Amino acid sequence: MNQRNDAADPSPRHAQADETNIRALVEAFYRRVDDDPLLGPIFSRELTGRWDDHLAKMTTFWSSLVLGSKQYRGNVQEAHRPLGDIEPQHFARWLSLFLDTVESRYEPAAAVLFMEPALRIAQSLQLSKFGWDYRIPDAQVDLLAALKRLRTGDAAPDLPARGNGEPFPATFVGRGKSED
Ligand code: HEM
Numbered sequence: 001m002n003q004r005n006d007a008a009d010p011s012p013r014h015a016q017a018d019e020t021n022i023r024a025l026v027e028a029f030y031r032r033v034d035d036d037p038l039l040g041p042i043f044s045r046e047l048t049g050r051w052d053d054h055l056a057k058m059t060t061f062w063s064s065l066v067l068g069s070k071q072y073r074g075n076v077q078e079a080h081r082p083l084g085d086i087e088p089q090h091f092a093r094w095l096s097l098f099l100d101t102v103e104s105r106y107e108p109a110a111a112v113l114f115m116e117p118a119l120r121i122a123q124s125l126q127l128s129k130f131g132w133d134y135r136i137p138d139a140q141v142d143l144l145a146a147l148k149r150l151r152t153g154d155a156a157p158d159l160p161a162r163g164n165g166e167p168f169p170a171t172f173v174g175r176g177k178s179e180d
Contacts, residue, residue, distance in 0.1 A: 092168040
């Protein structure tokens with residue numbers, strides 16, 4: 001996959017998601033994942049020879065969530081269970097890349113439809129990976145709450161600021177796991 005700074009994509013942001021722009025979002029996101037020094041090696045190890053299937057599956061997954069197409073048949077928790085070497089910083093990086101890619105491609109009202117479920121699912125994956133007493137980083141909890149207010153019309157229709165770089169702490173902040 002080749003390098004491309006998605007945030008610099010000059011094309012106008014989509015006001016609405018559709019199957020075609022969801023496919024483009026998925027491709028752009030996984031291009032960045034593949035190029036990423038932290039996440040790239042995990043995905044290439046797991047998906048060698050299966051990238052095309054993964055991109056098709058993820059397009060169906062996001063279409064089901066955002067367009068209500070209800071075609072995704074899978075188990076997200078089970079798919080991540082075999083990944084034994086995932087740590088908090090992997091989630092921070094995954095979320096940063098995903099939120100950035102979505103933000104650069106969609107208007108806020110459409111972007112929130114991807115961001116909110118991504119944060120919710122990340123939270124449940126984090127809790128099952130790190131234990132139920134793992135404390136989800138405050139910045140992540142706050143962002144989810146702000147996105148919900150945006151979606152329900154309780155806040156101005158602008159995406160909450162996330163600052164530069166990685167918005168979520170990359171270390172364990174709960175009691176869930178020792179450092180060994
Ligand atoms: C640390 C962060 C993450 C890593 C390293 C990761 C890694 C992976 C990998 C390697 C697969 C392919 C599994 C396989 O087919 O063998 C996968 C599948 C998938 N991931 Fe993630 N993931 C992460 C976070 C997330 C999050 C936050 C979401 C929420 C949207 C997500 C949604 C999915 C879905 C829907 C699949 C397909 C599941 C299926 O097979 O039906 N992932 N992930």
